Amino acid sequence: MFSVRLHTALFAIFAFTAASAPARAADVIKIGELNSYKSQPAFLGPYKKGMELAVEQINAAGGVNGKQLELIVRDDNSNPGDAVRAAEELLSRDKVDVLTGTFLSHVGLAVTDYAKHKKRFFLASEPLTDKIVWAEGNDYTYRLRNSTYMQVAMLIPAAVKMNKKRWAIVYPNYEYGQSATATFKTLLKEAQPDVEFVAEQAAPLGKIDAGNVVQALADAKPEAMFNVLFATDLAKFVRAGSQRNLFKGLSVVSMLTGEPEYLDPLGRETPEGWVVTGYPWYAIxxxxxxxxLKAYQERYDDYPRLGTVVGYNTILSLAAGIAKAGTTDTPALIQAFKELEVDTPFGRIKYRGLDHQSTMGAYVGKLAVKDGKGVMVDFQYVDGASVQPPDELVRKWRPGAGG
Structure with a gap:
């Protein structure tokens, strides 16, 4: 197994004789990254800082295989077509060695397909849709962040423990929200066959009509709710729901809400008691x-968000894979990432050879308000390996999946 030990003999696995002369083009590994920076700044601003910190640390420790890392970033305008054009530009004009990035699931799927047709390695850092590693997975794409299936599976035990029969669901109406909703309904029904889904509200991404959504949910008189909204849609929904007393006595499980980029803006309006996935950086x-945490705060005089960790782990993963492969050639990278182990701020993760999904986990806990701020309490880290579906299901969902 191959692993990267952080900070202690930092990146010693990349050992080499450092040249004193300025880096030449042949001495640089170019990482081409594309993402929705303009439309999702809360997550992707910290994400970019996380990438930059990792690049700085790795380069200061000697680089990878004797070469320095160079990060070249492009905006994909949250549009699949623009994302493909940005990827093409990174490869043809900037001559990058590997591709990484994407945030929105439908954009990630477009670049996944592009990588397949171009036969170039792509590490999908953030998009959560299961299709990236299952139904539409391919040999050229690996994914870092835990999938919608994995995050839903983390919340199912809490949902079952609530012992509620009438459930409502609210989600952003695009691939991520649709995928999370379908998985939640399937897994909860398996665990609690008598549940009923009495209301389902699909809001346009970034354009939620919060008042009408809240009213529609309230009219259905649910006992519990599964929320998949995030960013500005979440803030609007929480405000409208609080004003109309939707959440009073309502049990809620919610994806992503405990991430600082989405929790911090809620402040005193944070809905207490929700069971959420997130990142309680202040208490880990x-x-x-x-x-x-110390390195990030010293570098940026700020606290990390979940995006920071994802960006940081993306670069660590690429560095580890390239070091193991000894090259940036796509076939070698594909093989190197199979069962690749990487030590991260969340502990050791592994990229499964079966479906190219990493075992990066997430924190699950309850929301509370402390000193006027939303926080996660009673949380625990859930290892991504513990919420993967059985291998036989993966092989069914991804024909040709390897071992």
Missing amino acids: DTPEHDRF
């Missing part, structure tokens, strides 16, 4: 996270 007590 592990040596690997402590080192990461």
Whole structure:
């Protein structure tokens, strides 16, 4: 197994004799990254800083295979067509060695398909749709962030424990929201066959009519709710729901809401008691996270968001894979990433050879308000490996999946 040890003998696996002369083009590994920076700044601003911190640390420690890392970033305008054009530009004009990035699931799927046709390695850092590694997965694409299936599976035990029969669902109406909703309904029904889904509201991404959505949900008189909204849609929904007392006595499980980029703007309006996935950076007590947190705060005089960790882990993963492969050639990278292990601020993760999904996990806990701010309490880290579907299901969903 191959792993990267953070900060202690930092990146010693990349050992080489450092040249004193300025880096030449042949001495640089170009990482081409594309993302929705303009439309999703809350997540992707910190994400970019996380990438930059990792690049700085790796280069200061000698680089990878004797070469320095160079990050070249493009905006995909949250549009699949623009994303493909940005990827083409990165490869043809900027001559990048590998592709990475994307945030929105439908954009990630477009670049996944592009990587397949171009036969170039692509590490999807953030998009959550299961299709990237299952139905539309391919040999050329790996994915870092835990999928919609994995995050839903993390919340199912809490949903079942609530023992509620009448459920409502609200989600953004695009691939991520649709995928999360379908998985939640399937997994909850399997665990609790008598549940009923009495209301389902699909809001246009970034354009929620919060008042009407809240009223429609309230009219159905649910006992519990599954929320998949994030960013500005979430803030509008929470405000409207609080004003209309939707959440009073309502049990809620919610994806992403505990991430600082979405939780912090809620402030005193944070709905207490929701069970959420998130990132309680202020209360994680592990040596690997402590080192990461200290380095980030010293570099940026700010606290990390979940996006920071995703960006940081993206670069660590690429560095580890390239070091293991000994090259940036696509066939070698594909093989190197199979069962690749990487030590991260969340602990060690592994990229499964079966479906190219990493085992990066997430924190699950409850929302509370402390000193006027939303926080996660009673949380625990859920290892992504523990919420993967059985291998036989993966092989069914992804024909030709390897071992």
